[in-house]
Amino acid sequence: MKRYLRLCRQLLEYGAFLVFVLAIRFLPFRCSVLMARSLAWFFTTVLPGKWTRYQVAAENLRAAFGPDFDDQQVHRSITSMWEHLFRMVCEMVQLPDRFRLERCRDVLDFEGHEHCIAAVLSGRPVLFLGGHFGNWEVTVNSFGVFGFPGAVVARDLDNPWLHRWFERYRESTGNTLMSKNGAGTGIADVLERKGFVSMLCDQDAGSRGVYVPFFGRPASTFRSLAILAVQHDALIVVGGAWRLPDTAQARWSRFCLVTEDVIDSREYPDADGIQLISERYTAALERIIRRAPEQYFWVHRRWKSQPGQRRRRKPREIADQGAN
Numbered sequence: 464m465k466r467y468l469r470l471c472r473q474l475l476e477y478g479a480f481l482v483f484v485l486a487i488r489f490l491p492f493r494c495s496v497l498m499a500r501s502l503a504w505f506f507t508t509v510l511p512g513k514w515t516r517y518q519v520a521a522e523n524l525r526a527a528f529g530p531d532f533d534d535q536q537v538h539r540s541i542t543s544m545w546e547h548l549f550r551m552v553c554e555m556v557q558l559p560d561r562f563r564l565e566r567c568r569d570v571l572d573f574e575g576h577e578h579c580i581a582a583v584l585s586g587r588p589v590l591f592l593g594g595h596f597g598n599w600e601v602t603v604n605s606f607g608v609f610g611f612p613g614a615v616v617a618r619d620l621d622n623p624w625l626h627r628w629f630e631r632y633r634e635s636t637g638n639t640l641m642s643k644n645g646a647g648t649g650i651a652d653v654l655e656r657k658g659f660v661s662m663l664c665d666q667d668a669g670s671r672g673v674y675v676p677f678f679g680r681p682a683s684t685f686r687s688l689a690i691l692a693v694q695h696d697a698l699i700v701v702g703g704a705w706r707l708p709d710t711a712q713a714r715w716s717r718f719c720l721v722t723e724d725v726i727d728s729r730e731y732p733d734a735d736g737i738q739l740i741s742e743r744y745t746a747a748l749e750r751i752i753r754r755a756p757e758q759y760f761w762v763h764r765r766w767k768s769q770p771g772q773r774r775r776r777k778p779r780e781i782a783d784q785g786a787n
Contacts, residue, residue, distance in 0.1 A: 477624035487556040492715050495557075499549035507542045517541060520761040527678035527756075543757035547706065551598050554716055558600065559635060561715050564608050570715065571605070572707065575722035579700055582725050583611050588654040588697040590688065594665035594748045595760035597705035600633075601718050603661045605704070607636025613659025614641045616650065647687070654695035664688060665748060667767045674770050675742040677749055683768035689740035692728040699726040699740070701747035705755045721754075723747040 487495070506515050521537045528536075554561075562570050582589050583606075591606070591613070593599055603615050615638045620626040630640045638661075641649050653660050664685065672683030692699050704718040724747035731740050752759045 473622045473624060476622055477628075480625060480628070484556050487553050488560070490553065490557075492713065495553040496550065496709070499546045499553065502549045503542050503544075503546035506545045507538065515545075516762040519764060520544065523761045523763075523765060524756075526680060526766060540757055541761070544759070544761055547758045548760070550706070550716065551600070554598055555600050555632070557715070558604060559632075562601070562604065562608065567605075567608065570601075570717060571704075572717065572719045574719055575702070576720065578725045579702065579722040582698045582700050583659065585698060586657065588657045588695050589613075589659045590654070590692055590697050590699045591659060591661040592664045592688065592699055592701050592744055592748070593661070593703045594663055594752065595763065596665075596748070596752050597703045597755070597758050598716075598718060599663065599703065601704040602702065602720065603633070603638060604636050605720060606659065606661070607638045610637075611659060612637030612639070613661055614639045614649065614653045616641050616643050616646050616660065616662040618643050650691060651695065654691060654697055662688075664744065665763070665765065667764055669768050672768065673738055673741050675738070675745045677745050677765065680766055681770055682745070682766055684741045684745055686737050686741060688744070689728075689731075689737040692726070692740060693731065693736060697728055699728070699744055700724075701726070701744050701751075703748075703751050705751070705758050721751060723751050 490498070507517065512518055520541050524537050524540055525532055591603075593602055606613060615633055617629075617633065617640055619642050620629065633640045641653075641660075650660050668683040668685040670683070671686075673686040673689075674681040675684050676682070677684075688699075691697065700722060701724045702720070702722045704720045707717045707719055709716070724743065726740060726743055726747075728736075728740065731737075
């Protein structure tokens with residue numbers, strides 16, 4: 464009986480999702496912006512803060528920007544964060560119709576792209592690292608559109624029909640979706656073939672992580688990314704796609720696709736290389752976030768683990784680090 468009820472619930476969820484997708488796909492750009500702004504206001508003003516993790520986001524913002532970041536700035540930032548996320552949902556649905564190779568200049572500006580191109584043409588495996596910043600779906604789709612598809616590490620969804628929709632979406636430009644559950648071996652295989660792997664690297668790694676500065680505070684970070692890079696002679700490209708301000712003539716969102724840093728694992732042969740690589744890619748991610756902090760997902764407990772804390776649960780494996 465429970466299995467039947469779960470199946471019915473999943474089918475209803477999927478049906479509602481398809482209706483939502485159909486409505487959003489043909490929604491005019493200005494209407495989608497207005498809808499995102501209205502939903503953000505509702506989330507931060509009407510809904511209980513416990514439901515939206517308001518306090519977690521507020522604590523993270525104060526931890527990142529200091530005590531001078533007053534309550535009004537915190538509230539504005541959280542409201543802008545939700546507006547950004549709702550806009551991102553609309554952009555995901557509309558992306559296949561709006562983002563084509565022949566029209567990429569209508570959607571993207573580039574910064575540091577020559578360094579990224581040099582990395583993908585180097586003949587070496589590449590780890591593309593980003594965070595829950597900007598529109599990370601634009602980032603990973605761009606490489607497929609430009610003819611450099613790779614593996615995208617992402618969390619499995621509980622609803623199998625929703626999971627298959629997102630799988631088709633993420634693989635529509637040639638990328639391959641890799642489940643984060645048990646992905647360690649798969650990532651190593653791709654790197655061994657000198658391929659490309661994209662993942663997010665901004666979640667708490669628990670007691671097994673290496674502690675590196677993130678907005679001036681020690682943050683537990685997955686050391687396995689640096690280990691993989693060293694073991695497989697890989698380059699690490701840190702970047703993201705942040706949304707540019709709308710113009711009066713804008714027909715859709717525009718993004719700046721940034722390559723913030725390219726890290727060569729060969730430069731870190733010593734025993735402290737894992738620590739130094741982890742510090743460097745985390746610092747690069749922080750610099751990107753500072754460009755548009757309202758486009759970062761502040762509800763993650765990034766500083767949950769602290770040095771000296773006793774472990775309360777089993778540490779996660781490599782795949783637990785980068786869920787999209």
